[in-house]
Amino acid sequence: MNWTDGTLKQQLGQMIVVRASGYLFDHQIRYPAWEPSNEKLRHWIETLNLGGVILLGGSAGELSLRTQQLQQWSKNPLLIAADIEEGVGQRFPGATWFPPPMALGEIAKKDLTQAKEYATQMGVIIAQEALAVGINWVLAPVVDVNNNPKNPVINIRSFSDDPKIVSELAVAFLEGAKTYPVLTSAKHFPGHGDTSNDSHIDLPVIPHEISRLEEIELVPFRATIGANVDSIMTAHLLIPAWDKDRPATLSKAILTGELRARLGFKGLIVTDALIMGGVANYASPEEVAVMAVEAGVDILLMPKDPEKTLEALVKAVETGRIPREQIEASLNRIYQAKQKVFKNSKTTFNNPLYCVGELSQKRAKETVKNILNSSLEKGNNITLKPKKRNLIVVDDLLTCTFLDRQTPGVTIPQQLGYDCQIAELNTLKFFLEDDCSTLLQVFIRASAFRGNAGLSEEVQKIYKKLLKNKIVKGLIIYGSPYAKDWFLTNTNLLKNQVPWVFSYGQMADSQKIACETLFNLSEVPDNWVDRFEN
Template sequence: MLPVEKLSLPEKIGQLIIVRTTGYIFDHQIRYPAWEATQPQLKKWIEELNLGGVILLGGSCAEIAYRTQQLQTWAKTPLFIAADIEEGVGQRFSGASWFPPPMALAEIYNENPSLAIKYAEKMGEITALEALAIGINWILAPVTDINNNPDNPVINVRAFGDKLKTVEDLTSAFVRGCHNYPILTSAKHFPGHGDTATDSHLDLPIINHSLERLQSLELVAFERVIKEKVDSVMTAHLLVNALDSYNPATLSPKVLMDLLRKKMGFEGLIITDALIMGGVKKYASPEEIAVKALQAGADILLMPENPEIAIKSVIKAIDSGILSESRIDESYLRVTYAKQKLFGESVNSQSHSMSDIYSLEASQAVNEILAQSMSRGGNIPIQNASEGINLVVVEDLLNCEYLDRSSPAITIPQTRGYHRQVFDEYNLFSVQNTQQPLLLQVFLRGNPFRGRAGLTPESQKFYLKLFTENNLQGVVIYGSPYVKNWFLSHMPKSIPWVFSYGQMPIAQELALKFLFNLSGKFDIVKGDFL
């Protein structure tokens, strides 16, 4: 690893920047061109700017394994390769283990804390192993926020619960599991994004809680994972008035230096949340954001709008005396230390392979967590139909990776007489006034950029009307327990229902097996259970 004096100032600054790139191999596969550079541009940035790392999104495990090797060959200094894999590697990269969202473990914790802790540790261990197998060395998890606001549109089920003790125990267990392998972890989003009704991807949330409240709740969970030796802490784009009534936390020395570094004693990497997000982008120009984040105490600038502009802005700030080179050296040394942990003397020192992806042990863990966190009620099982409707409601028809024509949510009801219908939640009116037996499946959870957590007023009206008719045979809710609670408080208690935190195909299969009282493994080719 290169010592400080062997790199130029621009190269040291470059090491403090992580840019986003696609996991797909070819430029024509890029899905987010505003955020993901072309291959020639990215190669130029890595080679000439000596960037510290990349964050990946999209692609299969096989593609990512190739892509990470490619990226490392472009780099003079080994790269951080990060990913938001809060729900396992399969959440972002197809083929790997895809766990239900962390709040599923809170459901298990309510009944059996020790079992939930065991699962959280196993989830961390499997995620770390599979990440390393495809070249990812920085897990941007666990979410350490306490989701104590049911209307939170962005954290929601990504949190390990809505109670402090639950979040403390489960996030700590996840970190312990990850640390069975040489990989970095990240507690996010400091100082706590759980009690907001605004998505910081879109705008700047404002938190007005007292300092006493923060010290007794939100900050405690972060203190616990810091004791567990979490490698990094990710900042939140929040205005927390009790800490700093002027600067968002990401740009606040009071939050990052005075609180996190000095008072809480955190010595690892401080990484910003993405600097292109509305919660900070609206606050300052791209040139100002990079400088202000480093002044505040951040070590890693995640996804600045343009790394070349960021580096030039920091150099200009040093030349004008706004920022010191010694401040850059502090962060560069932390980066060097973290990379030494990952790579030792060689970027090729890790000995994991694709055979580590989705092992029998991993498959069993996913299935057990899904089954243990699932709930059901009403007069189960649902009755078969001869000419029934399978009303599948999704949030976004054009971005629905967990559902296609061979998914269990479609194929299993077909074998029981419920034919395929798929709608987004804004087009429910087209299925009104039908007299056919109807199975309702709703896929809904809090997600970034969605802007809200629950049902639209229009969909609520539709469902309330549906509850008064006699054709609704059963309901399955995938994703949000808050949406499930709305249904249970409004629909007749006799209607059969199942709730699953997961939305992936295996969650669909398990839920529908409960609903129809089926056993065995579903055979896609045969079109029924074996």
């Protein structure tokens, strides 16, 4: 069957990708405002001829069942996407979770060739594991040049603040991903790295002249277009040098004029999520969708209501606001993309037991550890006294996926006689009065919808007080190098010779390597605990 057959409404359905839960059952849904019930989702898929879904939630094993279920509901093969910039395990536990891309950028400063090899391995493994669980559209790599340390949403998702390094590593990632029939996506065009506010909440402005955009922001996009990236995701940004009125996602001057005509991109143009404040506040949801297609978008990601969106699109085409030939061109690009994915029918429905066997293989685990070890930083030597506590600080315990009773950040200090205490940022101040000899472990990175990069002024004051009181005898920072730089510059950490370790990753592998490094455990015998009990 030609997937672009049917009524105009059914054809336009191929241009919509909706958000859905990766869990199998309704009572597991974690974001009901964005993730429809199974009944509604199935109705949309069966009646609207949707082009695909983007998934979040559920284990990797469960996801292999979920993706089969979704494909079986659809008359035409679905694109199934996920934001797995750091591996399938970043979103779906059980699969491989890599350190953030900026870890590779750190390695590239010392050895670009080695960093590129790691990036290629990442691309191969992510593509392999994605297909194993039924994901056929990898929404990666991020090619934003993060040259603003206060960026609250890109940050360590970027490879580097150097456009050359970003380009080299992104292309290497794409070369690896090409090993398997998955779609890739460079994001967020034309560059979200130099912003200090979050497009999930409002509309950032990039005030630079065109010459600066050419020298910095556009360099990695040119490189990935040259490497035949399958799709490019738009950014909800205002760029007055090109369009003073409309965000990039809604700008024909930017998407059709710059990306298509001048840069020569022939693949899919997909919006960033349309529920984000960067465009959601610009006009009604339906008008935003029409404006995006008008601008040159092929796929609308996460419109608020796909049924109302389709009605608005049908009207826009029937009235001539959007030319039919433009829709036909988009449908043809979608068709060609699906041909790449589905020409091998085995990529559509897989044996779940086979899928599980493809995840977290030895090669993947070794690559993760190599990247973590090569990007690790440390300073000073550990000297700790009795009455010890392991104070772990996280943003939000309810959404914390990298920490439990058995993760190394808890168990290794516990074996050394540390009592574990866990604080969220909003409760950290209550731990100031204790006089325990403290190992402070801080999990901190940029996060969507938070509005800052994790170090608000109030939190900075608390950390300064903790360090000033000299109760912190060891520090491990997981995630943001900008947070590490702040601790080294703005506290008494160095003056007081406090031993510290920094790791880009937050997963269990990262915790194990960081704790072993801090306590110098790699060189001690099996009875190493005895050393610290005296």
